[in-house]
Amino acid sequence: MNCDKFLELMEEYIMEELDEVANRMMEKHLSECEKCRAEYRETKEIIGNLRGIKESAVIKEDVLNMNKKNIVKKAGSLKNKRPFMRFVSGAAAVVFLGMFLLTASIVAFPSFASTYLPDVPVVKQLKDVQNEYNAIKQQNEILKKENEEIKQENEELKMRIKEIGGVSIPEYQTSEGINEEDNQRIQEMVIEFIRAIYRGDIEAAKKISTEEFKKELAQNAKHYLMINRGEILFTHITNVAKEGDSYMVFVRLNDGGDADISDYQWNFEFVKRGNDFLISFAGKDA
Amino acid sequence: MLVEAAKKGDKRAFDKIVQRYHNELYYTALGIVKSGWDALDICQETFLKAFSSLDTLKDVSKFRAWINRILINKCNDNFRKKKQFTVVDFIENEGFIEDSKEENIDLLKALSLLKDETRIILTLRYFQDLSIKEIASIADIPEGTVKSRLSNGLKELRKIMKVGEREDVKI
Numbered sequence: 001m002n003c004d005k006f007l008e009l010m011e012e013y014i015m016e017e018l019d020e021v022a023n024r025m026m027e028k029h030l031s032e033c034e035k036c037r038a039e040y041r042e043t044k045e046i047i048g049n050l051r052g053i054k055e056s057a058v059i060k061e062d063v064l065n066m067n068k069k070n071i072v073k074k075a076g077s078l079k080n081k082r083p084f085m086r087f088v089s090g091a092a093a094v095v096f097l098g099m100f101l102l103t104a105s106i107v108a109f110p111s112f113a114s115t116y117l118p119d120v121p122v123v124k125q126l127k128d129v130q131n132e133y134n135a136i137k138q139q140n141e142i143l144k145k146e147n148e149e150i151k152q153e154n155e156e157l158k159m160r161i162k163e164i165g166g167v168s169i170p171e172y173q174t175s176e177g178i179n180e181e182d183n184q185r186i187q188e189m190v191i192e193f194i195r196a197i198y199r200g201d202i203e204a205a206k207k208i209s210t211e212e213f214k215k216e217l218a219q220n221a222k223h224y225l226m227i228n229r230g231e232i233l234f235t236h237i238t239n240v241a242k243e244g245d246s247y248m249v250f251v252r253l254n255d256g257g258d259a260d261i262s263d264y265q266w267n268f269e270f271v272k273r274g275n276d277f278l279i280s281f282a283g284k285d286a
Numbered sequence: 287m288l289v290e291a292a293k294k295g296d297k298r299a300f301d302k303i304v305q306r307y308h309n310e311l312y313y314t315a316l317g318i319v320k321s322g323w324d325a326l327d328i329c330q331e332t333f334l335k336a337f338s339s340l341d342t343l344k345d346v347s348k349f350r351a352w353i354n355r356i357l358i359n360k361c362n363d364n365f366r367k368k369k370q371f372t373v374v375d376f377i378e379n380e381g382f383i384e385d386s387k388e389e390n391i392d393l394l395k396a397l398s399l400l401k402d403e404t405r406i407i408l409t410l411r412y413f414q415d416l417s418i419k420e421i422a423s424i425a426d427i428p429e430g431t432v433k434s435r436l437s438n439g440l441k442e443l444r445k446i447m448k449v450g451e452r453e454d455v456k457i
Binding site for chain 1: 313408
């Protein structure tokens with residue numbers, strides 16, 4: 001035997017698949033040829049290791065077991081629908097027809113059938129379908145109710161997002177309100193006032209206030225000025241409500257300041273002087 | 287016997303078939319697709335496909351070759367799906383691998399570097415101990431081709447393992 005022949009048969013020799021005669025020839029060459037001996041040793045080691053991989057727990061046993069269980073489970077349901085089912089379906093069909101005629105109602109039928117033949121797959125399936133149908137029906141009713149509630153809430157709140165003084169603020173309609181143009185003007189003044197006091201610009205706040213409120217602002221500037229607090233985020237504003245001669249509006253904002261009081265509300269009252277509106281009152285509210 | 291029973295819809299027979307063939311099919315799939323989770327999926331699909339088409343298996347004594355054929359087809363489907371990503375995740379999957387020997391991991395990695403056609407033959411041969419004849423019929427290639435792929439694959443594996451050893455580089 002030469003080296004080429006040895007190498008050709010080496011794999012089968014290692015796997016012990018050669019016949020007696022071939023085996024002896026391989027052994028003989030192995031004892032004579034140093035080079036082939038080295039090849040043989042290395043290859044045998046690699047094959048041994050490859051074959052050993054499946055025995056060494058490379059993959060956790062529970063993962064494998066889980067997969068096995070899954071397969072058996074799935075295969076079970078798969079097979080259920082096959083020959084066994086065919087037989088049962090055939091035999092049961094006759095019984096069902098009789099029962100169906102008796103009960104004469106497709107809705108009552110599954111319940112009726114399940115009382116008498118609970119273990120027959122077709123009955124089980126019918127029962128499942130019925131249960132599923134009922135569950136879905138129930139769910140639909142709940143959803144419908146929820147939708148109606150939300151719709152009602154929305155109508156009550158009548159919320160919309162609008163642009164006031166360059167920012168988008170949700171506006172809640174809490175009252176019948178006034179005409180849209182005045183409403184917008186007053187809301188813009190609210191935003192302007194708040195921005196002014198946050199800038200520390202009491203003069204700008206005074207400019208849009210009545211004479212009496214100007215005095216109040218001058219005397220108690222400290223109370224109104226909101227310097228050194230955070231960025232203002234207007235969270236919502238109401239539409240303008242008219243009561244007698246006053247116009248009222250509330251705005252809620254968050255200035256990112258002290259956590260407890262960062263989210264709060266300003267209440268405003270306006271009066272109309274000629275064609276203009278002026279702030280007659282502004283007060284903080286929790 | 288077992289396969290005959292399964293053919294008739296015996297659930298216990300399914301269970302036994304899964305117990306008997308699962309792990310070897312699993313390791314074969316792992317060797318071929320190189321991903322633990324994919325191999326589990328392929329294994330599952332293979333069994334389900336086999337059980338659902340048992341009727342088409344005429345000669346029950348060929349069950350093993352037949353189910354392996356399905357496995358190889360499923361692996362090929364997997365290759366097609368994941369052509370762009372050939373990620374080796376033998377060991378990347380935490381919680382998957384038990385404390386396996388380092389050299390086994392290296393060997394699996396080395397195996398993953400081989401050409402698909404070679405790797406398939408090697409895994410069928412050494413993870414499942416299939417005969418050359420059986421592999422030829424599963425892979426639908428002549429026995430001579432099986433032999434040459436085995437011998438080339440082994441040679442290449444030895445080379446890769448040696449390089450890894452000498453340079454002490456993680457493959």
